[in-house]
Structure formats: C-alpha cells, structure tokens
Amino acid sequence: MENNQNLKINRRDLFVYGAGIAVVPHTEAALEKAGPVSPKIEHSYGVSLRVNGKARRLELDPRTTLLDALREHLHLTGTKKGCDHGQCGACTVIVDGRRLNSCLTLAVMHEGSTVTTVEGLGTPDAMHPMQTSFVKHDGFQCGYCTPGQICSAVAVLDELKQGIPSHVTGDLTAKPMFSAEELRERMSGNICRCGAYANIVAAVSEVAGVAV
Ligand code: FES
Ligand code: FES
Numbered sequence: 001m002e003n004n005q006n007l008k009i010n011r012r013d014l015f016v017y018g019a020g021i022a023v024v025p026h027t028e029a030a031l032e033k034a035g036p037v038s039p040k041i042e043h044s045y046g047v048s049l050r051v052n053g054k055a056r057r058l059e060l061d062p063r064t065t066l067l068d069a070l071r072e073h074l075h076l077t078g079t080k081k082g083c084d085h086g087q088c089g090a091c092t093v094i095v096d097g098r099r100l101n102s103c104l105t106l107a108v109m110h111e112g113s114t115v116t117t118v119e120g121l122g123t124p125d126a127m128h129p130m131q132t133s134f135v136k137h138d139g140f141q142c143g144y145c146t147p148g149q150i151c152s153a154v155a156v157l158d159e160l161k162q163g164i165p166s167h168v169t170g171d172l173t174a175k176p177m178f179s180a181e182e183l184r185e186r187m188s189g190n191i192c193r194c195g196a197y198a199n200i201v202a203a204v205s206e207v208a209g210v211a212v
Contacts, residue, residue: 045108051076052120062108067091069107070117078118078147082191089190092148092155093117099155101189118147121154129207130154139203141194149190153204156186160208178205180212 044059051074058073067084070076070093079102082090086104093102094116122128130150133139140146159166160182163175168185176182183204192200205212 047108047111049107049110049112050114052115052117058107060107062106064107065103066093066095066105066107066110066115067102070102070115076117076119079151080144080147082144082148087191088145088148089152090145090148092151092190094151094155097155097158099152116151118150121150128154130204133203133206134200137199137203137206138196139200140192140196145190145192145194149187149192149200152187152190153200153207156183156204157208159186178208178210178212180205183208183212 041061043062045062047058047060047069049056049058049069051070056074058069060069060073064073067079067081070079071081079093080090081103082088084091084103086101089101091101091103092099094100095102095105095110096113118131122131127135128150130153134146134150139149157178160176160178165172165176166182166185168181169176180201183201187200187204201212
C-alpha cells in the first residue's frame with residue numbers, strides 16, 4: 001500500500017487517469033513508470049464497409065470518425081483532414097451516392113455503406129474525367145483541398161442529374177440546370193485557401209459540358 005503522504009497528483013494526472021481508467025492513488029514515480037497513457041478502448045465495434053470497390057472489415061473504437069477510419073485504419077490518405085469540424089470540406093467523400101464531410105460522421109454509423117474516396121474515382125494512369133479536368137485547368141495550387149473538391153464536384157453533377165434542388169434553384173418544380181450560380185452554391189462547403197476557385201469552376205464546367 002502506498003504511503004498517502006507520498007501521494008502527489010496534479011490536475012493533468014487526475015484528468016488522464018480519470019478518463020475511463022480507474023482512479024487509484026499514484027505517486028509521481030508510479031506515473032512515470034507507467035509512461036504515456038493512451039485513451040483506453042473499453043469496447044470496439046465491428047463495421048463492414050465497401051470502400052472503393054473492396055469489402056473492408058474494421059474493428060473500431062465507436063468514437064472513430066469515418067475520416068479517421070479511412071486515413072488511419074485503411075491508410076487512404078487522399079482524403080484530407082483540414083478543420084476536423086465540418087467547416088472546410090477537405091474530407092469530402094461519397095457515401096452511398098451522396099457526398100458528406102467524413103470528419104462529421106462516425107464510421108460505425110455506416111455499416112454496409114459504399115464509400116468512394118478520391119483514390120476510388122481514378123488512378124494516375126486512368127484518371128476520372130473530373131481529375132483530368134482539374135489538371136487541365138489548374139484547378140488547384142497546394143492541392144490540399146483538391147480531393148474534397150473533386151469528390152464534391154463529381155457528386156454535384158450527379159445531384160443535378162437527379163434533379164436535386166439547391167438553395168439558389170429558382171423553380172423547385174423544374175429540373176435544376178448546371179450554371180455558375182448553382183455550382184458556386186453547391187460547392188460552397190469546399191473551401192480553397194489558395195483561392196483556385198476560378199479554375200475549379202472552369203474544370204467542373206468542362207466536365208458538365210456547359211460553358212459558364
Ligand atoms: S476536415 Fe472535414 S470539413 Fe474540414
Ligand atoms: S489548392 Fe490549396 S487549398 Fe485549395
């Protein structure tokens with residue numbers, strides 16, 4: 001039994017040891033011996049996804065975001081983490097045909113889903129037409145936002161084909177048409193810090209087959 005007079009515990013230790021791990025008296029020596037503490041996973045959950053055409057099974061801490069599952073567990077690092085708060089769109093992927101911010105959703109919520117990341121759209125030798133167009137029109141500078149921009153743009157054209165209206169669609173009873181206004185509105189969740197917007201519009205417009 002430790003001598004309580006030797007017990008020195010600071011706020012950080014209390015926080016670290018209190019976060020899901022039994023709170024027991026520790027001297028500083030005992031804490032040092034224990035080394036850095038990783039959050040303890042009490043339960044892991046199995047989740048099956050179809051990612052870029054391949055069946056994948058993961059055992060995950062249920063708090064794992066889809067973004068971290070893709071990047072850290074499946075090593076698909078094409079999808080980027082910008083803000084991790086749903087504000088930049090760098091993490092956009094296509095899930096069951098709809099684009100979403102993968103930082104804002106937990107992987108375990110997508111049991112059985114089909115996920116497409118930028119790696120699944122095309123390869124360097126066989127690029128998706130949207131990837132080719134981004135290269136042709138210089139739709140990027142640093143490239144950090146680009147995987148999200150490309151996934152989003154592919155899904156935007158699909159949304160238009162399906163007749164899904166946006167905030168700027170005037171006539172909700174008519175099929176929305178591709179336009180610069182529709183594109184800017186629909187891509188407004190994808191921020192480009194380099195400001196490559198004009199070239200992104202040119203790239204997506206070419207794939208849409210509409211001059212804007
Ligand atoms: S990283 Fe997901 S929106 Fe920014
Ligand atoms: S190309 Fe750099 S953030 Fe978009």
